[in-house]
Amino acid sequence: MNTDLILSNICKYISLNNEEKNHFLSLLEEEHIVRNKFILRQGELCNHINFVNEGILRAYYLNPDGKEATVMFAVKDWWITDMYCFLNGLPAMVNIQVVESCEILKLSKENLDKLYDHIPQFNKFFRILMQNAYCREQLRIIQNLSLPAIDRYDQFVQKYPQIANKITLKQTATYLGITPEFLSSIRGKKD
Amino acid sequence: MNTDLILSNICKYISLNNEEKNHFLSLLEEEHIVRNKFILRQGELCNHINFVNEGILRAYYLNPDGKEATVMFAVKDWWITDMYCFLNGLPAMVNIQVVESCEILKLSKENLDKLYDHIPQFNKFFRILMQNAYCREQLRIIQNLSLPAIDRYDQFVQKYPQIANKITLKQTATYLGITPEFLSSIRGKKD
DNA sequence: TTGATTTCTTAATATACCTTATTTTTTTTA
DNA sequence: TAAAAAAAATAAGGTATATTAAGAAATCAA
Numbered sequence: 001m002n003t004d005l006i007l008s009n010i011c012k013y014i015s016l017n018n019e020e021k022n023h024f025l026s027l028l029e030e031e032h033i034v035r036n037k038f039i040l041r042q043g044e045l046c047n048h049i050n051f052v053n054e055g056i057l058r059a060y061y062l063n064p065d066g067k068e069a070t071v072m073f074a075v076k077d078w079w080i081t082d083m084y085c086f087l088n089g090l091p092a093m094v095n096i097q098v099v100e101s102c103e104i105l106k107l108s109k110e111n112l113d114k115l116y117d118h119i120p121q122f123n124k125f126f127r128i129l130m131q132n133a134y135c136r137e138q139l140r141i142i143q144n145l146s147l148p149a150i151d152r153y154d155q156f157v158q159k160y161p162q163i164a165n166k167i168t169l170k171q172t173a174t175y176l177g178i179t180p181e182f183l184s185s186i187r188g189k190k191d
Numbered sequence: 192m193n194t195d196l197i198l199s200n201i202c203k204y205i206s207l208n209n210e211e212k213n214h215f216l217s218l219l220e221e222e223h224i225v226r227n228k229f230i231l232r233q234g235e236l237c238n239h240i241n242f243v244n245e246g247i248l249r250a251y252y253l254n255p256d257g258k259e260a261t262v263m264f265a266v267k268d269w270w271i272t273d274m275y276c277f278l279n280g281l282p283a284m285v286n287i288q289v290v291e292s293c294e295i296l297k298l299s300k301e302n303l304d305k306l307y308d309h310i311p312q313f314n315k316f317f318r319i320l321m322q323n324a325y326c327r328e329q330l331r332i333i334q335n336l337s338l339p340a341i342d343r344y345d346q347f348v349q350k351y352p353q354i355a356n357k358i359t360l361k362q363t364a365t366y367l368g369i370t371p372e373f374l375s376s377i378r379g380k381k382d
Numbered sequence: 383t384t385g386a387t388t389t390c391t392t393a394a395t396a397t398a399c400c401t402t403a404t405t406t407t408t409t410t411t412a
Numbered sequence: 413t414a415a416a417a418a419a420a421a422t423a424a425g426g427t428a429t430a431t432t433a434a435g436a437a438a439t440c441a442a
Contacts, residue, residue: 126318178428188391
């Protein structure tokens with residue numbers, strides 16, 4: 001199991017001794033999933049939070065009339081899950097799909113709760129993780145409310161070039177909240 | 192200082208002994224502010240996180256052409272700040288305005304950091320606070336991306352009736368990301 | 383390599399939402 | 413209580429974005 005990345009991700013914010021590192025690593029499961037498979041589907045119980053060692057994933061909500069809304073992407077060194085349903089043991093509201101074949105490290109809710117008991121420092125780690133996630137989402141809301149589509153597109157490409165280059169037009173459009181046709185026309189006008 | 196509400200807010204998630212409670216309370220400053228005043232303005236350093244004992248506040252971003260985007264409201268028993276700027280010691284991106292005269296308890300960044308050192312349990316408390324905030328924002332994004340204005344309005348009224356009843360048309364509209372005129376016409380059609 | 387499928391582009395028409403302006407209603411102030 | 417100010421309603425015309433549909437380009441399967 002490739003553990004360097006996740007350990008350095010965690011040790012950015014907290015310090016662990018070797019025993020703690022090993023205990024933490026013992027709670028993880030590695031999984032490899034190929035493109036277009038799903039690691040979570042709407043309605044299934046969401047039991048894991050996932051760290052991305054390699055590849056790209058996308059979380060999206062599919063509404064009753066078949067329209068998609070992309071909630072987030074995750075690349076190497078990011079965490080992804082349906083947070084609300086993970087925390088509350090509820091059926092997932094979103095699908096998480098593999099955009100580019102990936103290796104993930106999965107941590108179950110059960111093991112996470114054990115981890116908090118065993119190494120309380122992880123409360124600090126996840127506090128910071130949640131702070132960052134919250135601030136990102138808040139900024140996205142401000143932009144969704146105050147910028148037209150073309151500016152949101154520019155911001156997205158500028159902020160996440162490594163994602164923007166690897167996803168389809170349609171995936172980009174559903175992240176921005178516009179149709180693929182309209183995004184195509186925006187791109188066309190930019191030459 | 193009225194401390195019942197904030198203590199019960201915290202003790203929903205962690206248990207404190209009397210000494211810890213007193214230490215925590217000693218770090219707070221009480222403030223009363225009347226309607227239409229600001230507790231934070233764009234560009235000022237954002238040094239405090241604020242707990243609402245009474246009243247209503249609104250955080251909004253004012254963009255360069257004078258358009259407002261309401262980021263959040265806070266009522267009794269909620270916390271409010273410009274989280275990103277508070278955490279990073281940066282000039283605020285948003286204004287926080289008093290919608291209904293309020294009593295708040297302010298905790299400075301400096302004191303919060305002391306608190307984490309002194310009572311590490313507060314990492315758990317703020318972890319949970321940030322989790323809830325993140326999940327709320329994520330749900331809001333899904334709704335902004337997938338619902339037309341009229342449905343977002345219905346959801347808002349249904350989810351936050353205590354807020355929706357007390358704020359102006361314009362404040363509601365800038366939360367939903369539409370113009371007051373358009374919200375007015377939505378309301379008109381609902382009779 | 384070829385056909386089959388998916389993705390992207392283009393364009394015409396349609397609609398949700400915006401802008402501006404005016405009037406009416408409500409709230410604030412004196 | 414009246415006057416002034418602010419907020420809300422209404423309406424006409426405009427724009428950003430959606431919808432539908434068709435063809436072009438890219439990707440995939442065999």
